[in-house]
Amino acid sequence: xxxxxxxxxxxGLFVSSNGSVMKIRIIISVLAVxxxxxxxxxxxxxxxxxxxxxxxxxxEKAEIPLILDPVPAQNASNxxxxxxxxxxxxxxxxxxxxxSLIADSEGYIQKTVLGKDGSNTYDIFxxxxxxxxxxxxxxxxxxxxxxxxxxxxxxxASWTCYYLSEMLVKNNKTNQxxxxxxxxxxxxxxxxxxxxxxxxxxxxxxxxxxxxxxxNCNRNWDYDFIPNQVESTGKTSSGPSPFCIPETQYLxxxxxxxxxxxxxxxxxxxxxxxxxxxxxxxQENEWLAKGAEFMEYVSKMVEGVRYSIxxxxxxxxxxxxxxxxxxxxxxxxxxECACCSYGDKTTAYDSNPLTADLYALVAALRAx
Numbered sequence: 001x002x003x004x005x006x007x008x009x010x011x012g013l014f015v016s017s018n019g020s021v022m023k024i025r026i027i028i029s030v031l032a033v034x035x036x037x038x039x040x041x042x043x044x045x046x047x048x049x050x051x052x053x054x055x056x057x058x059x060e061k062a063e064i065p066l067i068l069d070p071v072p073a074q075n076a077s078n079x080x081x082x083x084x085x086x087x088x089x090x091x092x093x094x095x096x097x098x099x100s101l102i103a104d105s106e107g108y109i110q111k112t113v114l115g116k117d118g119s120n121t122y123d124i125f126x127x128x129x130x131x132x133x134x135x136x137x138x139x140x141x142x143x144x145x146x147x148x149x150x151x152x153x154x155x156x157a158s159w160t161c162y163y164l165s166e167m168l169v170k171n172n173k174t175n176q177x178x179x180x181x182x183x184x185x186x187x188x189x190x191x192x193x194x195x196x197x198x199x200x201x202x203x204x205x206x207x208x209x210x211x212x213x214x215x216n217c218n219r220n221w222d223y224d225f226i227p228n229q230v231e232s233t234g235k236t237s238s239g240p241s242p243f244c245i246p247e248t249q250y251l252x253x254x255x256x257x258x259x260x261x262x263x264x265x266x267x268x269x270x271x272x273x274x275x276x277x278x279x280x281x282x283q284e285n286e287w288l289a290k291g292a293e294f295m296e297y298v299s300k301m302v303e304g305v306r307y308s309i310x311x312x313x314x315x316x317x318x319x320x321x322x323x324x325x326x327x328x329x330x331x332x333x334x335x336e337c338a339c340c341s342y343g344d345k346t347t348a349y350d351s352n353p354l355t356a357d358l359y360a361l362v363a364a365l366r367a368x
Contacts (some may be wrong), residue, residue, distance in 0.1 A: 020231070064176045066297065066363060071163060071354040074271060085155055085349040091122065091192065092201050094155070097162060098127070098191055105169045108182070113248040114190075118215075122195035124250055138186040138259060138368055142257035144251055144320065145190070145266040147205075147217035149197020152234055155335050156349065157268040158192040160357040165189070165286060166320035167358075177362065185365055188254065193217060203234025206243045218265070219318035220248045223327050226317050238318045251320070252364035257327070262351040263330055264361070264367050265320045268337040273356050276307040277336040281322035283311060287333040301325055302356040305338075331368075335360060 071077060074085045083093050102109045113125045130138070145157035151260030172178040181187075192198060194217050196206040204214030205258075209228045214236050219229065222242035229238040243249050255263065270276045276298075278291040292308045299305040313335070316322040324332035337360070 011237060014070065025064065027263060032060070032319050049237070055080060063182050065365060066177060066301070066359070068177065068355070068359060070351050071347060071358050073351045074354060075349040083158055083159075083178075090155055091195050093121070094158060094162060094189065097166075098125075101162070101166055101169055103126070114253075115246060117194070117196050117206060118245050119196045120205075120248065122189065124193070124195065124247065126138060126188055126190050126250075126254060127165065127186075129168060129182075129189075131182055134178045135319055136183070138184055139261045140186045140262045141187070141188070141368070142254065142258065142260045143187065143189045143266055144193050144263065146198060146268070147193045147247075147265070147320065148195050148234070148267065148269075149199075150201045152203045154339060154349075155192070155198050155268075157266040158198070159349075159354070160337060161189045161191070161266070163354070163358060164361055169280065181362070182367060187259075187365075188258065190251065190254070196255055202236075203231075204236035205245055205247050211236040211237065211241050215239035215245050215256075216318075217245070217247050218320055220245060221252075221318050221320050221323040221325035223319065224315075224317045231315060242318070253326070254350075257328070260330055261331040263320075264360070264364060265324075265332065265334040266337065267334060268357075270336040272303065272338040273338045273353050274306045276305060276338055276356065276360065277334075278307070278309045279312045279321065279334040279336070280310075281312060281316060281319075281325045281332075284326055284327040284332065285311075286331065288290060290367045291333065291364075294367045295360065298356060298359045298363055302352060302359055304352060305356050335364065346356045 060078070065228065072080060073079045076084050076086065083090065083097060087093065102111050108129060110128045111125055113123050116122065117124055143161055145161050146153060146155060148242055161332060167178050168182055172182050196202070197204060202214055204216045207215045209215055211228060213230060216231050216236035217240060219236070219238040220242060225242045227240050231237065239245060243252050244306055263327055276295065278287065278295065280287050288309060295307045296308065299307060312319065312321065320368055321332050321334045324330045337357040
């Protein structure tokens with residue numbers, strides 16, 4: 001819990017002793033105690049659009065309580081599921097959901113096909129979620145789900161991006177949280193960064209290095225890059241040179257052409273709700289503190305969530321997060337989702353871990 005000063009602004013008319021009428025502004029300051037995502041004061045006067053704040057300048061945040069409905073289980077045991085995330089045709093079905101949602105979004109979601117993956121089989125596309133009113137500054141966020149494929153990184157990362165988008169389209173008029181996000185954020189996502197790895201159950205991409213190892217998306221970024229370095233997990237390789245595969249080229253091109261306030265590298269190696277993680281590239285990264293604050297809130301809202309936060313446990317060679325934060329100086333971190341298809345297969349893609357994933361992503365946005 002922390003203290004927040006809440007300020008209410010009122011306007012009224014004041015009649016002086018000589019009969020003149022003056023318009024005055026009355027400021028009422030209330031000291032309130034509020035949790036990280038509690039309610040705050042309301043300004044009763046509409047303010048004009050605010051330009052992007054200067055670096056280091058304090059920004060006012062909306063403080064609508066972060067309370068979300070549970071995400072339904074997305075597995076074969078739930079007859080009301082939107083998709084069976086454990087099915088062999090999961091990528092094709094997820095892409096169909098995206099197309100239907102985009103068609104229903106009334107222009108809020110814009111789709112751009114970036115090209116084919118390394119196998120020349122699967123489309124890789126990005127979506128941009130932005131309101132039509134461009135007079136209001138919105139923070140720009142880029143989310144990259146599933147650089148790795150099944151089984152090490154199940155598809156719940158890509159699903160969480162889709163479900164977040166669905167809530168922003170379908171529930172923004174009935175839920176203040178989704179309305180707030182639509183008004184405050186301009187969000188870009190790649191629907192699935194490594195579709196071949198998801199379909200073919202590979203930690204790497206289709207493309208191989210000279211030794212026959214599949215190239216790992218998250219070892220192919222231009223930070224302390226070591227050519228053809230073999231990664232023990234999934235027996236993958238960094239590849240002969242940075243950005244030598246379509247999958248990382250697309251991501252790099254998006255980053256180079258936008259001024260993002262935050263990039264989230266979204267994985268799903270969390271081994272259930274008991275193993276959610278946030279990794280950063282250095283002790284100086286602001287998301288060490290921010291992540292601890294918002295994940296503590298998530299752990300109180302979703303049963304069974306336990307988490308850890310720290311500097312990357314393995315070498316930084318070729319990874320996205322250090323490339324972004326240490327080389328490009330973009331605010332960035334890696335979030336390991338609840339990885340709900342690991343462990344007990346009877347609870348694969350069950351409601352609780354999917355809900356934890358959604359809470360974590362929304363809480364990260366609100367902590368920006």
